[in-house]
Amino acid sequence: MWLHRNNDLPLWPGFGERGMDIKERRTLARQHKVILDCDPGVDDALALMLALAAPDAVKIIGITTVAGNVPLEHTTRNARGLLALADRLDIPVHAGCARPIMRTTGHRSVMHGGEGLGGVVLDPSAVPLGQAHAVDFIIDQVMAHPGEITLCPIGPMTNVALAMIKEPRLSKNLREIVFMGGAAFCPGNTTAAAEFNIYVDPQAAHVVLSSGVKLTMIGLDVTRKALIDRDLLNALISAQAEMPRLLGGMLASYSAGDPCLHDPCAIAWLINPMLFEGVDAFVEVDCGSGPNFGKTVAHISDRHLAGRKPNCHVVTSVDNVEILQFLRNRLSL
Ligand code: RIB
Ligand code: CA
Numbered sequence: 001m002w003l004h005r006n007n008d009l010p011l012w013p014g015f016g017e018r019g020m021d022i023k024e025r026r027t028l029a030r031q032h033k034v035i036l037d038c039d040p041g042v043d044d045a046l047a048l049m050l051a052l053a054a055p056d057a058v059k060i061i062g063i064t065t066v067a068g069n070v071p072l073e074h075t076t077r078n079a080r081g082l083l084a085l086a087d088r089l090d091i092p093v094h095a096g097c098a099r100p101i102m103r104t105t106g107h108r109s110v111m112h113g114g115e116g117l118g119g120v121v122l123d124p125s126a127v128p129l130g131q132a133h134a135v136d137f138i139i140d141q142v143m144a145h146p147g148e149i150t151l152c153p154i155g156p157m158t159n160v161a162l163a164m165i166k167e168p169r170l171s172k173n174l175r176e177i178v179f180m181g182g183a184a185f186c187p188g189n190t191t192a193a194a195e196f197n198i199y200v201d202p203q204a205a206h207v208v209l210s211s212g213v214k215l216t217m218i219g220l221d222v223t224r225k226a227l228i229d230r231d232l233l234n235a236l237i238s239a240q241a242e243m244p245r246l247l248g249g250m251l252a253s254y255s256a257g258d259p260c261l262h263d264p265c266a267i268a269w270l271i272n273p274m275l276f277e278g279v280d281a282f283v284e285v286d287c288g289s290g291p292n293f294g295k296t297v298a299h300i301s302d303r304h305l306a307g308r309k310p311n312c313h314v315v316t317s318v319d320n321v322e323i324l325q326f327l328r329n330r331l332s333l
Contacts, residue, residue: 032150032175032270033059035138037096038263039068039155040078042112042254045247047154047180047263048079050271052086053330057271061141061149062092064134068155068200070108070116072098075155078115080129081122085243089127096134096159100201111257118250138163139170146173152270153208154180154263156197161204164211171211180266181205182219182296184283184314189258194294195220198285202294205285215312217283218266219296222276222315226261226268226323235333244331261323268326269315275326277317280310 036051038044051058063083065076076095083091113119130137138159142149151174153160160177164170181197182205188194198205209215228251236248268275281298282305298314299305327333 031057031059033061033145033148034150034152034270035062035064035141036060037064037066037134037138037151037153037155037157037159038079039066039070039075039116040082041069041075041116041155041263042118042247042250043261043263044069044154045078045082045117045250046261047267048082049086049243049247050264050267050327050330052088053332054267054271058267060088060091062094062130062137064094064096064137064159066096066134066155066159067098067100068197069112072096074115076129077124078117078122080124080127081117082243084124084126085122085246092130092137093127094130094132094134094137097162100156100158101161101203102201111254113250113253118253120246120250134159135163135166139167142170142173143167147175149173150175150270151177152179152266153177154197154266156200157181157204157208158201161201161207164207171213174213176214176216177208178216178218178266178269179208180218180223180263182217182283182285184217184219184221184281184296184298185316186221186224188295189220191291191294193286193292195296198296199294202285202287205296206287209283209285209311212311216269216278217296217312217314218262218269219314220260220262222278222318223260223262223265225318225320226265227259227320228255228261229324232324232328232333235328236331239333244333261327264327265315265318265323268323271330272326275318275323276315278313278315281312281314282308282310283312283314
């Protein structure tokens, strides 16, 4: 169980300041074999570039796409275009769900520009679309490599939830899930209560939160403390390589509306969790029809837990200067 000291949250008994015992540190050293489930999306694009720049810590074995920021055909085209741009034709792309579980259409984000990449249209043709549905790709990969695969959803979790429902053994065969989504102790960004990825498909989030898998939640609590700055933007825009340069242009427009490095924080956690602080909690999601629709509620005190065990490590903070320097180092900027 993870635990890091966070000054404004209780320190759980039996753990020190950083909360990690030697077993957890050894786990850290093992490279993550990752299926990145995403809805690119400008910050998804930066998350992918960061993952590709850290092969020592993250091996992307496949990308699955979901409707979220923009419709599925755009998120899928963008994922293929980004891999073509990175010259990573070895990584398969499988399209997933075009809508959330309970709604006929998803909620769109206007932050990412027309087709999801800040107006940049990439050529996807070099990267074929995988024949299998994303849900089947996830099931096939996880069941073929028991205990080895880390799922990293950075969009609505529709694909992940349906994979769990279709293959009940999936949860027991996953290494862990690190997801970008939710807002445990702070307001949402799509409504006052809900963060976008959870708001689009709260029922999917409920399936994942009740799955029993080792979960790490990279929510707005931490991503609002990971703000892009002018130096990083300029370093991207002036980069020699085409991918950082194009992403710099995308981020310049995106960050004017939302400067938070949401999705890159999930990848940064996979690479070096010691950058972050957090707390173990029992997290549930409101799937009702009221003003708290899509809200993630985190219980941490004994009274609030009421006998329930924590189901999720909620990452609550990061040092902004440190995470920006980490990104520049990893991206060689
Ligand atoms: O709330 C931020 C999340 O919603 C990010 O994943 C962003 O890409 C959007 O999907
Ligand atoms: Ca996303």
